[in-house]
Amino acid sequence: MTVSASSRPGRSRIDMHGARLHPCHAGLQACATWPARVPLSRGLGRGVLAVFVVLTVSPAFGQREPAGTGTETAAAAFPSTVASVAVGAGPLLDGDVLGDPAWADVQVATGFVQTQPDEGQPATERTEVRVLFDDDTIYFGIVCYDRDPAGIVVSDSRRDSSLSNSDSIQIILDTFRDEQSAFVFGTSPAGQEYDGQVANAGQGGRGSFGGGGAARGSGGGFNRNWDGVWEVRTQISDVGWSAEFAIPFRTISYPNREAQTWGMNIQRNIRRRNEEAYWAPLPRQFNLLRLSLAGQLAGIRVPASASRNLKVTPYVVGEVAHSDADVRDTTMGLGDVGADIKYAINASLTLDLTYNTDFAQVEVDQQQINLDRFSLFFPEKRPFFLENAGGFTLGNGRQSAGGNRAQTELFFSRRIGIGPGGREIPILGGARISGKVSESVSVGLLNMQTASVPGVASANNFTVARVRRDLPNRSNIGVLFVNRQATGDLAGADDYNRTYAVDGRWGLGQNGQVSGFVSRTETPGLDGDDHAFNLVGNYTSELWQLGLGYVEVADNFNPEVGFLRRRGFRNIDVGVAYTFRPTHFWKLQEMRPHGSFNRFWNFEGQMETSYLHFDYDWEFNDSSMAKTTWNVTGEGVTAPFEIAEGVMVPLGVYEHNEAQFSYNSNRGAPVSFGVRTTIGGFFGGDRVTWGPSVSFRSGDTVNASIRWSRNDITLPGGSFVTNLTSVTVAYNFSPRLFAQALVQYNDSADLWSANLRFGLVRQANTGLFIVYNDTRGLHDTIPSGAGRSLILKYSQLFDLID
DSSP: OBOOOOOOOOOOOOOOOSOOOOTTOSSSSOOSOOSOOOOOOHHHHHHHHGGGGGTOOOOSOOBOOOSSOSSSOHHHHSOOEEEOEEOSSOOOOSSOSTTOHHHHTSOOBOOOEEEESSTTSBOSSOEEEEEEEOSSEEEEEEEEEOSOGGGOOOOOOSTTOOSTTSOEEEEEEETTOOSSOEEEEEEOTTOOOEEEEEOGGGOSSOOOTTSOOOOOTTOOSEETTOOOOOEEEEEEETTEEEEEEEEEGGGSOOOSSSEEEEEEEEEEEEGGGTEEEESSOOOTTOOTTOGGGOEEEEEEEOOGGGGOOEEEEEEEEEEEEEETTOTTOOEEEEEEEEEEEEEEEETTEEEEEEEEEOOTTSOOOOOOOOOSSSOOOOOOOOHHHHTTGGGGOOOOOOOSSSSOTTOEESOOGGGSSBOGGGOBOOEEEEEEEEEESSSSEEEEEEEEEEOOBTTTBOOEEEEEEEEEEEETTTEEEEEEEEEEEEOSTTOOTTOEEEEEEEEEEEEETTTEEEEEEEEEEEBTTBOSOOEEEEEEEEEEOSSEEEEEEEEEEOTTOOOTTSEESOOSEEEEEEEEEEOBOBSSSTTEEEEEEEEEEEEEEOTTSOEEEEEEEEEEEEEETTSOEEEEEEEEEEEEESSOEEEETTEEEOSEEEEEEEEEEEEEOOTTSSEEEEEEEEEEEETTEEEEEEEEEEEEEETTTEEEEEEEEEEEEEETTEEEEEEEEEEEEEEEEETTEEEEEEEEEETTTTEEEEEEEEEEEOGGGOEEEEEEEEEEESTTOOOTTOEEEEEEEEEOOEESOO
16 A cells, blocks of 8 residues: 655665664564563562452463563663664655665664563564654654565554554654653554644543543543644555654654754554564553653754744634524524634744634534433543643542542533533633743643623633643642633623642652642632542552552532532542463463452541442453453432432432443454443342444445443332444545544433534644534434534645745
8 A cells, every 4th residue: 555745855865873772682673581570579469469369269370471570671671772864855755665765774773572462572573663854854764574464454544543453653752851741653554644642641531542532631641632744654565564754843842952862662563463562662561651661762953943833724614504492493504714823932832822713523422321410521522622731631540440430620621612511602712822841841821712602601711720840750740720700791700710739740660650639629609618639549560550549529629610520529449450461371361350449428428439349351362352340339329319201219328239241352353343231239229231332344444333332220219221322434535535424322311413524634634524413302302402514614724934
């Protein structure tokens, strides 16, 4: 496969010096083994293993020994370094690395080492990396040799679609070498563009790294929704496949000096073998985001002109809409214009301006069913708020199992411009300054103004300010201020809300970490009991994962520009897991027995939720996975609530047991399937949940999936059934031209909806989008937002400084 590009003249041949320093990497592959592992203390091992007697009796078979120790890794023992080379003009960008004279005399970095399936062993196929740069762009030429090119797996080609189920390459660049922030660029043999931003050393609420899911909260540790201006071309040949990346310096940020040395690592996936290998070796408990174990990219010289950057992205949008809830039964035609402006104050600090912001091209929310009395969380998907969002995010510890039942987001950008029931609130404009004012101090300042919508929301001004200082070993300390102030003629003097917070993270060696925050809010009419704090510690090694956390949110803690799943609680959470890799047993790759316990009390000392969780994960060599689970649950209902129409849950304490089983087949196969079932007690009655799914793909062109979740619930107050079904189909004409459909059926909310999107994508995810939305009620109901709309949006990026 070849994706063509216009040629660039003036190629030159230059030697590269300072090749990788691993003493065993001079040949075709790396050393066969790393240094022998130092065993854990037997006393400690027996003490922690006792926790798992209630989980399972381990079968008598050998275990593959992990390479390295818990604190001294192969990457630390053998630092990986490669030097970049300056050229007058870059290579021809067509994916042909071996046939391009620009790369011919460049020394090669190689010696990739597996993390899975055989940790510490050389990669089964050779990978070669070459690096060049000219006055405005850095280039990566990567050759992925493969003795069986017909076995290369390609699953999708849309921008930012998952790389987990495909052969792929991902590059991470820690341009400040702060081990906290970075940029990720990736591709597959189909030539797709995958990019993202790393913040907080990859920690925090985030979408799955390497996957295609949207980032959660306000960006968290990895923000997949960041879209940079760069290009990649790939080619499949009889030696495997190759890729050429061209990343303009102006797309990324870096220190304000000419000579640069960046942290760098490169990950290669060979999907048919479920193989994951790294240029700078990593132990199994870490992924590409572990910046403290990255290698070095040396010798970069950044011209002063590269920091000059002014981009303008205007848009025009037209819409034809019909509302079923409108008694006038009319169809309206609407049109609008707006623009985003990005200005680089310097190489590490950026000013973003937005006018009349529009998000017509954004994917719709996935439907959810609420079977308890707490709030549902819908992630942010709007690009303007997700770019550089990690700079506004506090470290917020996740719970060990059962979802983040204590989820507390002090700043949640979805509160800006989205009102009750998902109602859109027009955003008149705003500004954001984000980046670094020094190599260790990051700042973020956001100000947005929304319009008033009669009967829904008044006009509001939102201000968010964040300062964070990075410290050694993945540590930092920071402060956050969030303010909502009603504006306009109808705004009262006391219509405001403010949040103040201090947070920090402390790294303990490579494997340990303690993080937390202290916060309070200010709301007119709510006095006292307005605090919250969170303290979480965890330890992660090749074999053991340990976690302990405490969260407290007072009754009057009220971050209106944040998200609280629940309020007025104290929570403790503890988890322990053991990971081992058997040798030649049932084709198993990895086994993970684990357990956790978390409990919530209100401030009167009454138990509200208790969750004791025992689980065993079985991952097979082809990446298929089975989970067997036993949960002991408790719910203390202090106020009656309606769980379904006409079905009430009265006051009381409800204690139950439930069993779960789930299975997912090899998701890299053309057809894959999964199932999840839960059987057990539920609020004094019984629940049976059934959730099958099937996915299909044809190369990188067609991807389709159907998912169904059914709850059959019998309670003392009545019985009910819920069904939630979604069907997704995507057709990719090319990496930048696609059509996508999402159809959802939710009988709990009495609606079905369809979202159809056609995209012709240009640089940084701009271009032409045609979107059709259709939401209708079931039977005779008319849900909020029911109606149909056809939207056409076109945007284009102009780089005003060439």
